[in-house]
Amino acid sequence: MSKMGATRDGYGEALLQLASNPKVVVLEADLGKSTKSLHFRKAHPERTVSCGIGEQNMLLVGAGLAASGFIPFASTFAIFTERAFEQMRNGVARPNLPVHVCGSHGGTHTGTDGSSAQSIEDLAIYRTLPNVIVMHPSDTVSTRELTIQLAASSSPSYTRTARNKTPVLYEGREEEIKIGKGIKLREGSDVAIIACGVMVSQSLKAAEALEAEGIRATVVDMHTLKPLDADLINELVSTCGALVTAEDHNIIGGLGGAVAEHVVSNTFAPLERIGVHDRFGESGQADEMLDVMRISTPYIVAAAKRAIARKP
Numbered sequence: 001m002s003k004m005g006a007t008r009d010g011y012g013e014a015l016l017q018l019a020s021n022p023k024v025v026v027l028e029a030d031l032g033k034s035t036k037s038l039h040f041r042k043a044h045p046e047r048t049v050s051c052g053i054g055e056q057n058m059l060l061v062g063a064g065l066a067a068s069g070f071i072p073f074a075s076t077f078a079i080f081t082e083r084a085f086e087q088m089r090n091g092v093a094r095p096n097l098p099v100h101v102c103g104s105h106g107g108t109h110t111g112t113d114g115s116s117a118q119s120i121e122d123l124a125i126y127r128t129l130p131n132v133i134v135m136h137p138s139d140t141v142s143t144r145e146l147t148i149q150l151a152a153s154s155s156p157s158y159t160r161t162a163r164n165k166t167p168v169l170y171e172g173r174e175e176e177i178k179i180g181k182g183i184k185l186r187e188g189s190d191v192a193i194i195a196c197g198v199m200v201s202q203s204l205k206a207a208e209a210l211e212a213e214g215i216r217a218t219v220v221d222m223h224t225l226k227p228l229d230a231d232l233i234n235e236l237v238s239t240c241g242a243l244v245t246a247e248d249h250n251i252i253g254g255l256g257g258a259v260a261e262h263v264v265s266n267t268f269a270p271l272e273r274i275g276v277h278d279r280f281g282e283s284g285q286a287d288e289m290l291d292v293m294r295i296s297t298p299y300i301v302a303a304a305k306r307a308i309a310r311k312p
Contacts, residue, residue: 002167002168003167003168003171004165004166004167004168005139005140005165005166005168006140006161006162006163006164006165006166007137007138007139007140007142007143007161007162007166007197008034008035008036008104008105008143008161008162008163009036009140009143010137010139010140010141010142010143010144010147010161011035011036011037011075011102011104011143011144011147011159011161012035012036012037012038012039012040013036013039013140013144014143014144014145014147014148015036015037015039015040015073015147016039016040016043017144017148018071018073018147018148018151019040019043019044019047021071021151022047023069023070023071024047024070024071024073024151025047025048025049025065025070025071025072025073026040026041026044026047026048026049026072026073026074026075027048027049027051027058027061027062027065027072027073027074027075028041028048028049028050028051028058028074028075028076029051029052029053029054029055029058029074029075029076029080030050030052030053030076031075031076031077031080031104032048032050032075034077034104034105034163035075035076035077035102035104035161036104037073037075037102049061055076055080055081055083055084056083056084056086056087058074058076058084059074059084059087059088059091059092059099059101060087060091061074062074062092062097062099062101063087063091063092063095063097063099065099066092066097066098066099066156067095067097071098071100071151072099072100073100073102073147073150074099074100074101074102075101075102075103075104076103076104077103077104077105077117077119078103078104078105078106078107078119078122078160079103079105079116079117079118079119079122080103081101081103081119081122081158082119082121082122082125085125088101088126088129088132088156088158089129092132092156093129093130093131093132093156094130094131096131096154096155096156097156098150098153098154098155098156098157099156099157100147100150100151100153100156100157100159101126101156101157101158101159102147102158102159102160102161103119103122103158103159103160103161104160104161104162104163105117105119105161105162105163106119106122106123106136106160106161106162106197106248106249107119107120107160107162107197107198107248107249108120108248108276108281108289108290108292108293108295109162109163109164109197109198109248109286109287109289109290110162110163110164110286110289111163111164111283111284111285111286111288111289112283112284112285113283114281114282114283115280115281115282115283118280118281119160120248120249120250120276120280120281121249121250121253122158122160122249123136123158123160123225123247123249123253123254123255124249124250124252124253124254124257125253126158126226127225127226127253127254127257127258128253131155131156132155132156132157132158132226133150133153133155133156133157133158133179133180133224133226133227134157134158134159134224134225134226135157135158135159135160135179135223135224135225136159136160136196136197136223136225136247136249136255137159137161137196137197137223138166138169138195138196138197138198138199138200138201138221138223139166139167139168139169139170139200140168141168141169141170141171141173141174141177142169142170142177142221142223143159143161145170145174145177146159146177146179146223146224147159149177149178149179150179153179160197162197162198164198164286166198166200166201167201169185169200169201169221177223179224180224180227180228180229181224181229181232182194182220182221182222182223182224182229182232182233183220183221183223184218184219184220184232185200185204185219185220185221186204186207186217186218186219187216187218188207188210188211188215188216188217188218188240189216189218189239189240190210190215190216190217190240190242190304190308191210191215191216191217191218191240191241191242191243191244191304191307191308192217192218192219192220192236192239192240192242192243192244193206193207193217193218193219193220193243193244193245193246193300193304194220194222194233194236194243194244194245194246194255194259195219195220195221195222195245195246195247195255196221196222196223196225196246196247196255197247197248197249198248198290199246199247199248199274199295199300200219200221200246202246202290202295202296202297202300203219203244203246203297203300204219205297206246206297206298206300206301206304207219209297209298209301210301210304215304215305215308217304218236218239218240220232220236222255222259225254225255225258226258228258228259228262230262230266233259233262233263233266234266234267236269237263237267237268237269238267240269241269241270241311241312242269242270242271242304242307242308242310242311243259243263243269243270243271243272243307244271244272244273244274244300244303244304244307245259245260245271245272245273245274245275246274246275246295246300246303247274247275247295248275248276248290248293248295249275249276250275250276250277250278251273251274251275251276251277251278252278254275255275256271256273256274256275257273259271260273269311270307270310270311271307272303272304272306272307272310273303274294274295274299274300274303275295276293276295277293277294281293
């Protein structure tokens, strides 16, 4: 059985590793236990700012710190980062200040918290902002490595993490993980499945099911939605000729939207998008929600076959 871990734990581990840099500061909005920034707070309370239930204020405190030469990491639930969108836009993105926002508990995989807590639009919202790096890692290792890399970035960022555990995919493969570069986890020539977050492991299962039917699928972890790895998408169009995107997010504006925008403007291939079909979620267990929202492994398999059937 694969080793399991929650991506939010990777975020917490990264903050501790970054603590040796005295410029790194951590901001919380009363949810440090859930986002895992509490580990940094316990070790370095003098560099942790509790902003209370004030996400808008937290982002502007971060902007002030970044303008003063610090490297702020601010976290809360993904759904609550949306309360601070105007501050992220005008206070952080517009002046291009390196404030790094982490939204935990993103997507319908959050489960029993219900639709009010299941952010299905966060990646789309932040992808619209100039200057902002947008990421949704798939495992603890990649979350840790990408978060550590953000500390050297001169751009602001938004990273979505998840509460529930997913398979660890990158243990011993840390050198492959780079902001803005998708990673091939499996190679085939019939169809390419491009996924992010929890859907990466679902896509690997789908590739195994397709292999049993004689269909060879490439699986890509596109952990960075912005900047999108355009060169890799062009390569996949050339080698596979058919694409599927898979995300626990609205198909409008997220990974599927990003890939669709690229292929219609560059080198074209049929594309099928697996994601939340413009609806809100509901309360259910994590894996149950993937079935309810029609984004689990069987739906990826069916989408791959549809994409292949649409090849010229």
